[in-house]
Amino acid sequence: MKFFSFERLTVLGAAWRAMGERPVLVVCLGLALVVLLLGKLEVKAVHKAADMLGDQVVPLVVLVREPVAWSRDVGEKVGALFAVHAENERLRAENRRLLEWQAQAVRLGVENRSLRTMLDMPEPAPAADWVSARIVADSASPFVHTRLIDIGRSADIAPGMAVMTPAGMIGRVIAVGDRSARILLVTDLNSKVPVIVERSGDQALLTGDNSAEPKLEFLPLNPRFGIGDRVMTSGRGGVLPAGLMIGEISRIEGSRVAVRPAVDWHAVDFVAVLRQAPLPPPASERDGLPFEWREPASALSDLREGALSFDLAPAPAGGG
């Protein structure tokens, strides 16, 4: 008999079953409890196993997700047909408003550059590079607010990276497998994001509590914000970039200040993961590098304009 054969598997299975129902049940319960406790004790192997399982399950979830997404899309399209006129009017109005904003943004950009030059301020940090991902799984439980996306370590995703939708930040990456990553939503009980209120400049910590509206904590003594003020990441701690839109203050009830995320949860299918640009090496160390250091933003623009090129000639064979 081969070491691995169906006959051997069958015999092993029969031996396992021969133990009887209750002992097997108790063994399985013991195993589940041990795994649960090891997870609570932050044993790395358990988290790695969870990431690996997530990787393996992604194809299955994608397979199941497609028909579900298709039927949802069909329903939405049929609904949209009935609302096409109203939607057209709304888009025209939004377009007019955006054009006004665009003109204002261009004017402010010019003004900002000239003021920076006059004050001799350093250039702002280069914009983060981003990569799109599809949400493949929900947490399907009231205990955690997470999502599984279909890219992971192979796309240079790392824990801590911010995850965005067109409306604003949705959460950040907390675990990464080879082909999948888990996002912790800003509404989750364990989510804590340093934020700033746009109008008043008050700094606080946005803390999730598993409700739809996370709350602001560690507020200043005399906060000056009000309902409707926009809340953005402050960049404190250096983990998340500053200025990412999160939402607006929706309620102030005593010491509880609730923030309504700007995300349209209804339409979150795709997200963008911000891959932060690498921190530049200190100027004193740049001379010793085996290549000429270029700021990531300038290198990227050079590449786009064709000023920077790579020698793609094949490497000489042999060697070693």
Add this chain to the structure above:
Amino acid sequence: MSGLERGGIVTTGRPEELLRGSLPFLSVLLLIGIDLAPLPSPAPTALSPLLCLSAIFYWTVHRPDLLGNTLVLIATVVLDATAGLPLGLTATALFVTRLLLLAPPRFFAGRSFLVLWACFSLAVTVLMTLRWLLASVYFQHLFAFRPVAFELLLTIAAYPLVSLGMARLHPYLPKVAHAAPRG
């Protein structure tokens, strides 16, 4: 017959037989995929029925020989890992429920659908309450019970639909030789 007996199923050990015998487990995995599919919802997390629990109950009652505790453990660990829950949370709640409500297979034999539905409602109520308690202890935070109750009601309501789908698989399953122990 040259085949081996596998917990009451006569199997020749061929891959085809193994595949037919794995149908209940595969159906549970498929329902886990459906449970985790992102649904449109105005809230950050859509509350939906846990269909896989209905399938686990169905096969435990109708073909316990094909979905033993080991496979249930694997399926629930896959569910926890994909949902981002602590590994072993659902399995622990499920096995404690089984220990509490352990009934011999003959108890379910010949019972009407309504009785089975009532049994499922009781089992899943105990299971989800235990899961809520375990999660509260694990995260050291008393979670609101209302979303759990809503999820529970949806799961109970979805049972007839799931059992209808699972019943369609019976012609493809291996034949039972005699009453089989679970394991």
